[in-house]
Amino acid sequence: MNDFTRIILRQKHETFASDQVNVPVNVPVNVPVNVPVNERQQKILEIIPTTPYITSQExxxxxxxxxxxxxxxxxxxxxxxxxxxxxxxxxxxxxxxSNLYAKR
Incomplete structure (x- = not known):
């Protein structure tokens, strides 16, 4: 019988910025794009203009x-x-x- 063991050793590949493909340049971190607001948040946006001094507790x-x-x-x-x-x-x-979500 031909019993044998094969061991493959690979070099660890380091990733460099130049290796990355399709990475946008100068993209700010944590910038929301088209982030929807929920109904409660929409209500807050409707309340604030009529009651700007409203407290969080109120x-x-x-x-x-x-x-x-x-x-x-x-x-x-x-x-x-x-x-x-x-x-x-x-x-x-x-x-x-800005109230991008204002009801029209």
Whole structure:
């Protein structure tokens, strides 16, 4: 019988930036593209223009969700540049920058 063992040793291949194909140049990290908002976030976008001094707790009560949920929603809306906080957390107000999801 011809019993034998074959061992193949391969070199570890290092990946270099020049090896990558179809990688866009100068693409900012974490830039949302066409990020949809959910119904609750849309309601926030509708409430803010009429009540810019509304607090997070008031939004939570109005929309019947936890304060943590509202803070998460506000953070998302700020990160995707739909709202901004003008002034301090205590005495400032909310401003809708762009409402791409406005009902028409």
């Amino acid at each position: 939004l939570a009560n109005l929309l019947n969700v936890s304060l943590k949920t509202i803070k998460r929603d506000l953070t998302k809306l700020k990160n995707i540049k739909l709202i901004q906080r003008v002034g301090s957390d205590k005495t400032g107000y909310w401003k809708v920058i």
